[in-house]
Amino acid sequence: MEPLKTLTSHTLVLTQANIDTDQIIPARFLTTTETTGLGAKAFYDWRYEADGSPRPEAVLNRIDPAAHRILVAGDNFGCGSSREHAPWALHDYGFRAVVSTSIADIFTSNALKNGLLPVVVDQATWDDLVAHPEQAVTIDLEANELRRGNHAPVPFAVEPFARQCLLDGVDTLGWLLNHTPAIEAFEHARTTEIA
Amino acid sequence: MTSARTLYEKVWSRHVVVAETEATPGVMYVDLHLVHEVTSPQAFTEIEARGRTVRRPDRTFATLDHSTPTLPAVDGERPYVTAEARSQVERLEANCARHGIDLAGWGSPDRGVVHVMGPELGLTQPGMTVVCGDSHTATHGAFGALAFGIGTSEVGHVLATQCLLQRRSRTMRVTVDGTLAPGVSGKDVALAVIAELGFGGGTGFVIEYAGQAVRSLDMEGRMTLCNMSIEAGARAGMIAPDAVTIDWLRGRKHVPHGAAYEALATEWLALASDAGAVFDQEIVLDGSAIRPMATWGTTPDAGAPIGSPVPQPRSDSDRKALAYMGFEAGGTTTTQAVDVVFIGSCTNGRLPDLRAAAEVLRGRKVDPRVRMLVVPGSEAVRRDAEAEGLHHVFTEAGAEWRIPGCSMCIAMNGDVVGPGQLAVSTSNRNFEGRQGKGARTILASPATAAASAIAGVLTDPRVYLGEVVDA
Ligand code: SF4
Numbered sequence: 001m002e003p004l005k006t007l008t009s010h011t012l013v014l015t016q017a018n019i020d021t022d023q024i025i026p027a028r029f030l031t032t033t034e035t036t037g038l039g040a041k042a043f044y045d046w047r048y049e050a051d052g053s054p055r056p057e058a059v060l061n062r063i064d065p066a067a068h069r070i071l072v073a074g075d076n077f078g079c080g081s082s083r084e085h086a087p088w089a090l091h092d093y094g095f096r097a098v099v100s101t102s103i104a105d106i107f108t109s110n111a112l113k114n115g116l117l118p119v120v121v122d123q124a125t126w127d128d129l130v131a132h133p134e135q136a137v138t139i140d141l142e143a144n145e146l147r148r149g150n151h152a153p154v155p156f157a158v159e160p161f162a163r164q165c166l167l168d169g170v171d172t173l174g175w176l177l178n179h180t181p182a183i184e185a186f187e188h189a190r191t192t193e194i195a
Numbered sequence: 196m197t198s199a200r201t202l203y204e205k206v207w208s209r210h211v212v213v214a215e216t217e218a219t220p221g222v223m224y225v226d227l228h229l230v231h232e233v234t235s236p237q238a239f240t241e242i243e244a245r246g247r248t249v250r251r252p253d254r255t256f257a258t259l260d261h262s263t264p265t266l267p268a269v270d271g272e273r274p275y276v277t278a279e280a281r282s283q284v285e286r287l288e289a290n291c292a293r294h295g296i297d298l299a300g301w302g303s304p305d306r307g308v309v310h311v312m313g314p315e316l317g318l319t320q321p322g323m324t325v326v327c328g329d330s331h332t333a334t335h336g337a338f339g340a341l342a343f344g345i346g347t348s349e350v351g352h353v354l355a356t357q358c359l360l361q362r363r364s365r366t367m368r369v370t371v372d373g374t375l376a377p378g379v380s381g382k383d384v385a386l387a388v389i390a391e392l393g394f395g396g397g398t399g400f401v402i403e404y405a406g407q408a409v410r411s412l413d414m415e416g417r418m419t420l421c422n423m424s425i426e427a428g429a430r431a432g433m434i435a436p437d438a439v440t441i442d443w444l445r446g447r448k449h450v451p452h453g454a455a456y457e458a459l460a461t462e463w464l465a466l467a468s469d470a471g472a473v474f475d476q477e478i479v480l481d482g483s484a485i486r487p488m489a490t491w492g493t494t495p496d497a498g499a500p501i502g503s504p505v506p507q508p509r510s511d512s513d514r515k516a517l518a519y520m521g522f523e524a525g526g527t528t529t530t531q532a533v534d535v536v537f538i539g540s541c542t543n544g545r546l547p548d549l550r551a552a553a554e555v556l557r558g559r560k561v562d563p564r565v566r567m568l569v570v571p572g573s574e575a576v577r578r579d580a581e582a583e584g585l586h587h588v589f590t591e592a593g594a595e596w597r598i599p600g601c602s603m604c605i606a607m608n609g610d611v612v613g614p615g616q617l618a619v620s621t622s623n624r625n626f627e628g629r630q631g632k633g634a635r636t637i638l639a640s641p642a643t644a645a646a647s648a649i650a651g652v653l654t655d656p657r658v659y660l661g662e663v664v665d666a
Contacts, residue, residue, distance in 0.1 A: 033236035076395040082344035110346035
């Protein structure tokens, strides 16, 4: 996983609330056995007609993803299924952070494991971000704050362990594997308890 | 300071391998890991790339359900929707064979939708921790297990270590008091609870369902209720084990038998939340006021009693949902022609669900303009239903009787609702496009789905059950 410390980029704003994982990546694309290449399928049904032709009015077809790393989206973003394909698709499309007033639990946990930072902000900040799409925003994970223009920095919270992993660019499996002796002891204690 | 503990706290504390600190989450042991073809291939790839094996294949069980065809094989050929769907299934078969994991695959009498299969085989037991790469894992909480959905990275964590990194959740008790009216099912209770909590209202919580109306549900109804916890944002839903739980599990394939079972049952009863246990939030609903429910929008919380007017939109999202569904605020959802009726899924694909639908359909016909699909949740459900002749009731009424799988719930196996078509579905999600691009979904109970198939419009099942319709 790439480390993520500070990110400055233009925002892309999708104001709709409850953007669920079926919108982020429709289920029919879940037959893949890879984690890569899903950016082309991100928000597919918003971006393409039934015959596969791109919708020119779809904002996601018009922007340069490399210049829009920050997605600002409506409340309860990422609700729905546990599919990790959702953060895979968003990351592969080009996003590195999602800002909303609330973000679903499982999506948050999946996103953090894939270099996509979920940032929850208050309503006033969100309203301002939405009122000024395309503005340059800095998301500073080391300082845990979001900065833009001459506004006061807005603090945000990230689960401390996931934050450290993201800052260091390491995944959590290695850390969990280091606990193997404790896991063995737990299993052993249980077997004797049952016997 | 009280020592009274909730059901959640009792189950959680028994599975803490390493306690959490401010800087690090806890390590939680997983008793049962259920695996299916869609969210597992990348996890196997990941652990193999690290030279790891599956730590506890004996605690890991797999099935084929999401991308599997529900039409039988012809000349030995399964009608997969795409070559990719076939290769995903073959990947799971190979992964299970390589790692010594029990797979309820093609031809297995145990195969079924993952959350139907686990309880049915007695793999799911009270007090366990159960995880699966699927957000409806909360279903298993009906047995007093702590069960929740995980992402594919975490599937890899559990394969390699049998553990997950977790922090203790906040708890919410949802008490549904009173006696449910005739014709009101677990699905109606679930839709009423979600409408009350709101789509994100359970975020960050583990819900415990309690109260007389919840107790009065059979295990299948309790599973339906817990299944939909995620539709209020909660990761898990739980119900304390009682005599209903214990009777239901007795004699199942993976539970001990005889005295050993009865001893275990005594332990299970002790899992119930202690009197005086404190929850972070409490919600109380009057169960006797719940009526057959259906959704009008594109989120599962947009539900209302059938026949009540469509509510006024409170946000742009509501307006967008109404436009997508083709319903008008103040209007009705019961006059628009229904194109498709789907009965099945891990929410409502169990035997009592099929019985409830058959009771409505018996001796009646599906409106010829409606396509009705009945998909049993597992091979066991299919066998039992066929032994009772339920499949004849469905086919004679004009419905299709399929082989088990997720089917139109997620619409990734080729069973889809067409663009613009209106479906009444017993599944759990009415998101835009969930049942196919442009498909419009009304969520409802099996009895409601069957009644709607007959009438050709969304219909309160009590019309056909000889009950007074007072909505
Ligand atoms: S039936 Fe639907 S909700 Fe249940 S496991 Fe299958 S796809 Fe998921």
